[in-house]
Amino acid sequence: MSVLxxxxxxxxxxxxxxxxxxxxxxGAMVSFVGLVRDFSHDxxxxxxxxxxxxxxxxxxLNKIIDEATTRWNLINVRVIHRIGQLIASxxxxxVATTALHRGEAFAGCEFIIDYLKTAAPFWKKEQTKVGSEWxxxxxxxxxxxxxxxxxxxxx
Amino acid sequence: MxxxxxxxxxxxxxxxxxxxTADVPAEASTLAALLGWLRLRGDVWAQELxxxxxxxxxxxxxxxxxxxxxxxxEVAIFSPISGG
Numbered sequence: 522m523s524v525l526x527x528x529x530x531x532x533x534x535x536x537x538x539x540x541x542x543x544x545x546x547x548g549a550m551v552s553f554v555g556l557v558r559d560f561s562h563d564x565x566x567x568x569x570x571x572x573x574x575x576x577x578x579x580x581x582l583n584k585i586i587d588e589a590t591t592r593w594n595l596i597n598v599r600v601i602h603r604i605g606q607l608i609a610s611x612x613x614x615x616v617a618t619t620a621l622h623r624g625e626a627f628a629g630c631e632f633i634i635d636y637l638k639t640a641a642p643f644w645k646k647e648q649t650k651v652g653s654e655w656x657x658x659x660x661x662x663x664x665x666x667x668x669x670x671x672x673x674x675x676x
Numbered sequence: 677m678x679x680x681x682x683x684x685x686x687x688x689x690x691x692x693x694x695x696x697t698a699d700v701p702a703e704a705s706t707l708a709a710l711l712g713w714l715r716l717r718g719d720v721w722a723q724e725l726x727x728x729x730x731x732x733x734x735x736x737x738x739x740x741x742x743x744x745x746x747x748x749x750e751v752a753i754f755s756p757i758s759g760g
Contacts, residue, residue, distance in 0.1 A: 555760050571759070574684055574752060577736035602759065614760050634760060642733070642752075643759025644685035655686040656758035 522590065522598045524582045526573055528605040531615055540599050541619050547596055549623040551630040553616045559609035564649040571604045571613070574642040578602075585636040589618075592632065593625040600633065602643065632669055638662040677702060677747035679710070685755035687724045700745075707732050708741040710751065731756055 525531075533554060541547045559566050586598050601615040616634045620626040638658075645656045682695045704713040708727065715722045724730070732739050733752040745751060 572684060572688075573759075574682070574733070574736070574754075577733060577752065580736055638760045639757070640738075641759050642684070642754065642757050644755060645758040646685075646689075655689070655755050657756040658758055662760075 522583075522586050523600070524579050524586070525599075525601045526575075526578060526604060527601065528603060530603070530612060531601045533612075533615065536599055536601065536615060537617060540597050540617050544596060544619070546621060547619045548621050549626040550617065550619045551623070551626040552618075553614075553630050553634050554612055555614040555634070557607050557609050557611045557613055561647055561649070564651060566609060566647050566649055568606055568608050568648045570606055570646045570648065570653075571602075572644050573602070573604050578642050581641045582637065585633055585640060588636070589629045589632050593620065593629045595620050595625060595629045598629070598633065600637070602637075602641075604643070635662070635665045635669060639666040677745075679745060680748075680750045681714075682750065682752045683754065684752065685757075687730060687753055687755060690720055690724050705744055705746075706741065707734070707739060707743050707745060707751070710745060711741070711753070714753075725753065730754065 537550060537552060541550055557569055582600055589595060596619045599617045603613050607613060616630050618626045618629040639662050646653050647656060677700050679698050679700045681698055683691060683693055688694050700710060704710045711725050715725050727741060730753050734743055734745060735750050
């Protein structure tokens with residue numbers, strides 16, 4: 522289980538290889554990669570800027586991972602979140618999980634990214650031709666997070 | 677009481693401060709009262725720190741406006757989070 526917050530890009534293949542290295546019980550590996558879109562409200566995004574709260578952000582991410590590993594039998598988890606200046610098509614975030622079977626790997630990965638969106642302190646500012654704007658938590662992200670509270674079929 | 681204040685997101689940019697140590701009067705003993713006291717600085721402080729615009733954490737845990745603060749706490753003030 523590990524969390525990394527960094528400015529530099531990550532290599533998806535290398536991360537996945539490392540996540541399952543040395544454990545032949547792993548039967549499923551799921552990864553989610555979030556990317557920078559080049560549009561928002563019909564404006565072209567020139568770049569985004571991300572900042573975080575050193576120490577609190579890592580703590581919040583570890584808490585989310587703890588919760589996920591309590592719900593599902595995950596063998597390993599990797600979360601990488603980038604900060605600083607990013608441009609369209611850049612990778613922003615990686616969530617990867619390994620488990621014995623795909624059901625747990627899928628659910629754990631989805632849970633972690635859904636909670637990250639609403640419970641991990643990151644702030645994102647979009648730069649367009651007309652100016653810059655700090656984004657706020659999306660209502661649709663809050664809904665996705667809340668559905669996990671009532672999800673009895675997947676715990 | 678001495679409170680370490682840290683700012684992130686929109687308030688950090690607009691207030692042009694990322695951290696400070698403030699000597700906060702004892703009566704400002706909740707987050708709501710602390711924000712009220714900071715708004716007395718006027719202008720951009722009064723606008724940026726409206727209750728509806730900011731979220732807070734105490735000692736690196738999210739906290740709501742009625743939460744109590746005490747000497748030597750680290751209080752973070754920020755715009756709603758937007759990661760991922």
